[in-house]
Amino acid sequence: METLNLSGFDIWIVIKVLTLLVLAMYIVFAFVITRQVKVMTSTLTLGIEGVAKLLALLHLLFAIFVFVSALIVL
Numbered sequence: 001m002e003t004l005n006l007s008g009f010d011i012w013i014v015i016k017v018l019t020l021l022v023l024a025m026y027i028v029f030a031f032v033i034t035r036q037v038k039v040m041t042s043t044l045t046l047g048i049e050g051v052a053k054l055l056a057l058l059h060l061l062f063a064i065f066v067f068v069s070a071l072i073v074l
Helices: 011-043 049-073
Strands: none
Touching: 011 049
């Protein structure tokens, strides 16, 4: 049986790239949530529109912060 020669191949690079890819997709998800909250608050009047928009914006900013932090650390 032959052994597979993986010299020079680092699995951690693949894991880091996949982690950054997942975090980038999460930023897109957070942006979609922000847009959906904007559409929802323009359609419905519940009295908590400001709080919902603030939470959606904080969620988006936190997702961006986590991505940038991972980009620096990884």
